[in-house]
Amino acid sequence: MSSMTKPIATTRSATGIPTGKLAVWWVVGSEIVIFGGLLASYVMHRLGHPEWAEYASHTNTWFGGANTFVLLTSSLFAVLAHHAAEHGDGKKAAKWLLGTCAGGFIFLCIKAVEWTIEIQHGYTITANGFWSFYYTAAGIHALHVIAGCIIMLIIARQAWKGKELQRVELIGIYWHFVDIVWIFLFPLLYIAK
Amino acid sequence: MAEHQEHADEHGQAYYVKIWAVLLVLLIVSILGPILAPHLEVGFLKAWMITLMTAFGIAVVKAYLVAANFMHLKIEKRYISYLLATMLMLMLLFFAGVAPDVMKHEGQNWQNVAAQTEVERALEAEGAAAAHGEHAGEQPGGEH
Structure with missing residues (x-):
């Protein structure tokens, strides 16, 4: 039986929180300082360089807004997957996770179109400080979306078989965090012009 | 019930x-x-x-x-919120420590010449481009 070969840390909860979940919270905590450091650096440069206002005016609010809508909706799917898993319905949880994954995929497609247009207009990562931050911040965020999608597909496969249903909540917590990062990237890069 | x-x-x-x-x-x-x-x-x-x-x-x-x-988080153990809030505090601490150097380009005994020059150059370029009815500070074809 696989449950007998599981490491002790997977099943115990010495802190009152299942260890796996606690680990995800630690990941989220570390990510706060990773993204936080990046965004704080962006804010101080933006405030210290009046000329960035003009650079920032070329981002497209509609692309950013559409992507915010997509991520918020995918977050809803993730929490509905968690809801289904809590009720022991692995198949339903897997379906919602696939929906979440589709949201991530649409997000990346919109981003690809957006970046292609911008690069064709000459707004490349080396154009100036603003565009360097723009591609770095949104790029690292997009990598998190890709990683989340891959993990989600693995967990959806397990959930479909009714295995490891607690993991549905764990990937959900991570996904909501990625959503929250975008919630701040959106006004920073698209709205405050 | x-x-x-x-x-x-x-x-x-x-x-x-x-x-x-x-x-x-x-x-x-x-x-x-x-x-x-x-x-x-x-x-x-x-x-x-x-x-x-x-x-x-x-x-x-x-x-x-x-x-x-x-x-x-509303129904999670309280210490998780404290953990996350601590990380946000560290972020603010970082901002407070570094921002003065980045946001100010001169002080009583120092001057960030590179930043001052860049601001001046870019604003001038933007002004010149605006006078020509174009966008500034970008490569050719940088209209949107």
Whole structure:
């Protein structure tokens, strides 16, 4: 039986929180300082360089807004997957996770179109400080979306078989965090012009 | 019994959909903010203040709604919130320590010549481009 070969840390909860979940919270905590450091650096440069206002005016609010809508909706799917898993319905949880994954995929497609247009207009990562931050911040965020999608597909496969249903909540917590990062990237890069 | 019912409502599917709907309304407000702000100026309330509020005030509310309801921080052990708040504090500490060097380009005994030169060069380029009816500081073909 696989449950007998599981490491002790997977099943115990010495802190009152299942260890796996606690680990995800630690990941989220570390990510706060990773993204936080990046965004704080962006804010101080933006405030210290009046000329960035003009650079920032070329981002497209509609692309950013559409992507915010997509991520918020995918977050809803993730929490509905968690809801289904809590009720022991692995198949339903897997379906919602696939929906979440589709949201991530649409997000990346919109981003690809957006970046292609911008690069064709000459707004490349080396154009100036603003565009360097723009591609770095949104790029690292997009990598998190890709990683989340891959993990989600693995967990959806397990959930479909009714295995490891607690993991549905764990990937959900991570996904909501990625959503929250975008919630701040959106006004920073698209709205405050 | 009543308490049990309340618990079920709070974590039912309809509840999550409701939170999502609120998030979408907030998103729409944050997009409309900069468009409507110039028309909403009253007294000391300037357009840029309204935009700041609709952009970042709403971002904070949205982040709270997602964290509290979708990540279930509301019903999670309290120390997780403290853990995350500590990380946010570290971020602010970083900002406070570094921002003066980045945001100011001169002090009593120092001067950031590179930054000053770049600001001057870029603003001049923008001004010159504006005079020609084009956008500034970009490569050729940088119109949007």
